Amino acid sequence: MFDPWDAEPARVAVHPEFGPLLLAIERILRGSSINPPQVWELSEAIDLEDSGWVCLGDVPLLHTLPAVWPGDDRVWVMDAVPKVTVSMVGGSPSDGSVARTTIRSSEAQNDVDEFLDSLSLEAGLPSAPRGRVWFVRSPWNSVSxxxxxxxxxxxxxxxxxxxxxxxxxxxFIAAQEVIGRYASGT
Incomplete structure (x- = not known):
């Protein structure tokens, strides 16, 4: 059976440069008010983007795109960034309240995963593997x-x-149409 999610191991090695990321995790665990770490801060993401790859991030609308993108022009790396929840303590930013960043609970992460699974199911796809950050590049010289x-x-x-x-x-349908048109040369 064809696997639209490319179940083979990541084509890009995960670098062990996690010093800044571990510091961010420590701050989150202490409940400090910091900006949560982002996937594009990881060295492998920077390397890919410097080579012309585009990070799809964790935008739900783009969730099914890797399943239809040409296989040689999509890669994934393990998502080493902790999933967080940002909540306001004391009201709103305008009245001096503080944003508190905490590690997302397993229950909250399950809710996110179930939502993403529903997007896959709606498109007629199996659930996407967890813990991946996808990058794509155009396989066509005529378009970026x-x-x-x-x-x-x-x-x-x-x-x-x-x-x-x-x-x-x-x-998902738009991606199939546009990619299909480019792949057929029309």
Missing amino acids: TSGVLDEIGNRMVALASAGQLTDSLAH
Whole structure:
């Protein structure tokens, strides 16, 4: 059976440079008010982006995109960034309250995972493997990665505006159409 999620091991090695990340985790565990670490701060993400790859991040709308993107032009790395929840203590930022960042509970993470699974299911896909950060690049010399992503986004808006599809399903169908068109050369 074809695996749209590319179950083979990561094609990019995870670097052991976690000093700053461990410091951020320590601050989060102490409940300090810091910006949560982001995936693009990891050295492997920086290396990929410097080589022309685009990080899809954890945007739910892009969740199913790796399943339709050409296999040689998508890679993933292990998601070494802790999942966090940011909550306001004392009201709102305008009245001097403080944002508190904490590690996301397993129950809250399960809710996120179930939501992402529902997006896969809605598109007719098996659940995506956990703990991956996907990067893509354009396999076509005639268009940049951002150009392909923009075209997919524009087509998704047109499909979703008809009111018969959810945004996530419209995005998946738009990706299939746009990538299919480029792959066939039309």
